[in-house]
Amino acid sequence: MTASASENVHSIKRAGPPSLDPMMALVAGGMNSVNAVILDRMQSRIPLIPELAGHLIAGGGKRMRPMLTLASAELLGYSGTRHHKLAAAVEFIHTATLLHDDVVDGSGLRRGRKTANIIWGNSASVLVGDFLFSRSFELMVEDGSLKVLKILSNASAVIAEGEVNQLTAQRRIDTSEEQYLDIIGAKTAALFAAACRISAVVAERDEAQEHALDAYGRYLGIAFQLVDDALDYESDGATMGKDAGDDFRDGKVTLPVILAYARGDEGERAFWKAAIAGHSISDDDLAHATGLLRRSGAIADTLARARHYGQRAIDALGMFGNSRAKAALVEAVEFAIARAY
Structure with missing residues (x-):
C-alpha cells in the first residue's frame, strides 16, 4: 500500500502490523446477531447435518465475508438489521463451497483440522453443503429484495463456474494468466464482491456506491487469493491451516x-510439465519447485500483483468520506497482503 493511501483514512498512526482487529471491533455487535442466525439455521432434525456443518463453521475461520457485509453497512451509515440474515447467507454460501471444494480436491486439512470429508466421507460433505446452500437461499427470500436475491444467486452461480473452470485447467501447464485470473475472480472474488454490494x-x-463496494470486494478477493497461492509454496501447514504444497500436488x-x-529454460519447463501432470510431486520435487519459483521471481511478482489489486480495492473506496469503517476496510486489505510477509 502507498503511505498516502493509508494516511488518508487513518487519523491515528497504527502501531504494529495490519490486522482484522479494527474490523472485528467495528462489527462485533452485528456479528453476534449473525452468529445467532448461523447457529439457528444450521439446525436440522437430522443430527448429522448440524454436527458436520458445525465442525467447519466453528473451525476457527475469521468469517471475513460476513464481516465485510457488516462493515460495508457501517460505512454507509445503515442502522437497520436486514443485513444480519444476509451476512449469514453469505457465510452459508462460503461454507457450502468449502465443503464441496474439499471433496473435489481430496483435502485432508482445513484451518489446521481434519476436513469433514475425511471424518464423515464425501457423500455426507456434499449433501450437507447442499443443505447450507438451501438455507442461504431461504434467508435471501426472507429478506424480500429481488435485487439482493439476484446479486447473491448470481454470485453462487459464478463461484460454481469458477470451480468448474479450475477443474478443466487442472494439470494443464498451458493455462494462461488470463484464465487464471478468470478462475480466481469467479471462485473467490465474486463472493467478496457480493458480500459488500448487498449492503448498498x-x-x-445509488448505483455508484453499489458498484464502488462491489469493486472493493472484488479487488480484495483477487488480492486475497493471489497471496494464498503464493503462500502455498512459501508457508507451512501450521500457518496456512492446510497441507503445504497442496496446489502443487493437485x-x-x-x-x-x-x-x-x-x-x-528447457529443463525447468520439463520439470514443471512433469510436476503439474502429477509425475514429480515428492517432497524433494516440492522443494525444487519452490526454489525455481524464488529464483525466477515468480512469488515476488505474484505478491506484487496482489499489492496492485489491493491498492485498487482501496481506491474503490475513494468516494466515501473518512470514518472508522473506512479505516477498517482499508486495513482489511493491508492485512490480506501482509499475511505473506
Whole structure:
C-alpha cells in the first residue's frame, strides 16, 4: 500500500502490523446477531447435518465475508438489521463451497483440522453443503429484495463456474494468466464482491456506491487469493491451516507456476510439465519447485500483483468520506497482503 493511501483514512498512526482487529471491533455487535442466525439455521432434525456443518463453521475461520457485509453497512451509515440474515447467507454460501471444494480436491486439512470429508466421507460433505446452500437461499427470500436475491444467486452461480473452470485447467501447464485470473475472480472474488454490494442495496444507496463496494470486494478477493497461492509454496501447514504444497500436488496451475514456467529454460519447463501432470510431486520435487519459483521471481511478482489489486480495492473506496469503517476496510486489505510477509 502507498503511505498516502493509508494516511488518508487513518487519523491515528497504527502501531504494529495490519490486522482484522479494527474490523472485528467495528462489527462485533452485528456479528453476534449473525452468529445467532448461523447457529439457528444450521439446525436440522437430522443430527448429522448440524454436527458436520458445525465442525467447519466453528473451525476457527475469521468469517471475513460476513464481516465485510457488516462493515460495508457501517460505512454507509445503515442502522437497520436486514443485513444480519444476509451476512449469514453469505457465510452459508462460503461454507457450502468449502465443503464441496474439499471433496473435489481430496483435502485432508482445513484451518489446521481434519476436513469433514475425511471424518464423515464425501457423500455426507456434499449433501450437507447442499443443505447450507438451501438455507442461504431461504434467508435471501426472507429478506424480500429481488435485487439482493439476484446479486447473491448470481454470485453462487459464478463461484460454481469458477470451480468448474479450475477443474478443466487442472494439470494443464498451458493455462494462461488470463484464465487464471478468470478462475480466481469467479471462485473467490465474486463472493467478496457480493458480500459488500448487498449492503448498498439494503441501505438504498445509488448505483455508484453499489458498484464502488462491489469493486472493493472484488479487488480484495483477487488480492486475497493471489497471496494464498503464493503462500502455498512459501508457508507451512501450521500457518496456512492446510497441507503445504497442496496446489502443487493437485496439479493446480496458479500464477506463481505460470510465471515460473514462462521464464524457465528447457529443463525447468520439463520439470514443471512433469510436476503439474502429477509425475514429480515428492517432497524433494516440492522443494525444487519452490526454489525455481524464488529464483525466477515468480512469488515476488505474484505478491506484487496482489499489492496492485489491493491498492485498487482501496481506491474503490475513494468516494466515501473518512470514518472508522473506512479505516477498517482499508486495513482489511493491508492485512490480506501482509499475511505473506
